[in-house]
Amino acid sequence: MYQTILNHIARDIELNEREEQEFCSILSEIKLNKKGVLINPGDLVTHEYFVVKGCLKSYYQDEKGNKHIMQFAIEDWWISDFEAFFNQTPAQLYVEAIEDSNLFGIEKNALEELYKRIPKFERFFRIKTTSAFVSLRYRILSSLQKSSSKQYVEFCRAYPQIEQRVTNYHIANYLGIKPESLSRIRKELAILNSN
Amino acid sequence: MYQTILNHIARDIELNEREEQEFCSILSEIKLNKKGVLINPGDLVTHEYFVVKGCLKSYYQDEKGNKHIMQFAIEDWWISDFEAFFNQTPAQLYVEAIEDSNLFGIEKNALEELYKRIPKFERFFRIKTTSAFVSLRYRILSSLQKSSSKQYVEFCRAYPQIEQRVTNYHIANYLGIKPESLSRIRKELAILNSN
Numbered sequence: 213m214y215q216t217i218l219n220h221i222a223r224d225i226e227l228n229e230r231e232e233q234e235f236c237s238i239l240s241e242i243k244l245n246k247k248g249v250l251i252n253p254g255d256l257v258t259h260e261y262f263v264v265k266g267c268l269k270s271y272y273q274d275e276k277g278n279k280h281i282m283q284f285a286i287e288d289w290w291i292s293d294f295e296a297f298f299n300q301t302p303a304q305l306y307v308e309a310i311e312d313s314n315l316f317g318i319e320k321n322a323l324e325e326l327y328k329r330i331p332k333f334e335r336f337f338r339i340k341t342t343s344a345f346v347s348l349r350y351r352i353l354s355s356l357q358k359s360s361s362k363q364y365v366e367f368c369r370a371y372p373q374i375e376q377r378v379t380n381y382h383i384a385n386y387l388g389i390k391p392e393s394l395s396r397i398r399k400e401l402a403i404l405n406s407n
Numbered sequence: 408m409y410q411t412i413l414n415h416i417a418r419d420i421e422l423n424e425r426e427e428q429e430f431c432s433i434l435s436e437i438k439l440n441k442k443g444v445l446i447n448p449g450d451l452v453t454h455e456y457f458v459v460k461g462c463l464k465s466y467y468q469d470e471k472g473n474k475h476i477m478q479f480a481i482e483d484w485w486i487s488d489f490e491a492f493f494n495q496t497p498a499q500l501y502v503e504a505i506e507d508s509n510l511f512g513i514e515k516n517a518l519e520e521l522y523k524r525i526p527k528f529e530r531f532f533r534i535k536t537t538s539a540f541v542s543l544r545y546r547i548l549s550s551l552q553k554s555s556s557k558q559y560v561e562f563c564r565a566y567p568q569i570e571q572r573v574t575n576y577h578i579a580n581y582l583g584i585k586p587e588s589l590s591r592i593r594k595e596l597a598i599l600n601s602n
Contacts, residue, residue, distance in 0.1 A: 280551045338533035345540040
């Protein structure tokens with residue numbers, strides 16, 4: 213199980229055996245059943261999580277009970293309520309498993325200590341955070357400039373694995389459209405593709 | 408002028424004199440008049456920019472000519488078309504001065520070299536990027552959960568200096584509401600505050 217996260221890290225930084233062991237020693241293993249909740253609103257968020265296997269979502273539930281999906285996470289992705297994690301404020305999001313999932317958690321203080329002992333991790337998390345930041349800006353920009361149909365096509369292209377693993381409801385919610393609209397878009401695209 | 412950016416950096420990492428000089432040697436100074444454009448859609452974005460003095464905005468202009476403000480930047484903030492800068496894809500945004508502005512630019516390759524020579528900058532930009540990422544998530548969440556009136560109050564609290572320096576039109580656009588709605592909100596708040 214450790215090899216998955218070590219391979220993930222090796223794409224950006226090189227660790228020797230001692231550093232790998234030191235890193236693995238601060239990880240906690242978490243198993244979550246489908247629909248299991250990792251974070252609830254109001255929680256103190258002490259960890260961020262790496263997905264070894266499975267699929268999760270983070271979402272905000274408004275006063276009327278409507279859910280708004282902020283993020284999906286599958287293998288090799290990181291998830292948490294990041295605002296709450298980094299600023300140490302109470303969680304505002306739910307983080308919940310869509311499938312049975314295996315995760316690694318890293319505790320905030322242990323991570324800060326890791327930066328001191330193995331500064332290469334500054335580089336690793338700089339690269340990961342930059343990529344998350346850019347994706348989020350791209351998502352905002354995409355919602356401003358593209359039709360729902362184009363956004364759906366882009367979503368499928370960017371996240372082909374997610375598109376096959378989550379429900380229509382989830383994708384529609386993430387794109388900020390109604391499930392009926394997504395069904396209509398899919399039908400239109402199917403007709404276009406068959407021509 | 409260099410002292411401003413060195414003070415900004417000293418809040419997160421400690422540099423010795425040689426490192427300060429090395430860092431300053433890769434900065435380019437830019438002066439921009441009010442309404443001057445730093446980045447146009449389609450540009451290759453080679454730099455990110457630190458604001459020494461002034462105020463800028465980045466915005467997307469849709470097919471109908473409507474502008475959507477992505478970001479403001481005043482003293483001590485960083486601005487660019489970050490997607491274009493990090494992914495080396497053509498710019499989609501305009502970056503434009505709202506006031507006469509003095510900036511420092513850092514070129515992407517020079518920054519990558521800097522990481523190799525002074526790895527402490529990995530830490531500095533990890534912290535800055537994390538903070539930008541978290542602010543962006545907070546902005547999305549805020550737009551889901553709060554009334555326009557509450558969003559405006561939060562904006563003024565979070566960015567008091569910006570609120571005084573940009574027009575009503577700018578703030579309304581950033582919050583995704585009409586200028587008339589912002590005027591109404593301001594009147595309502597003035598009445599509430601006078602009671």
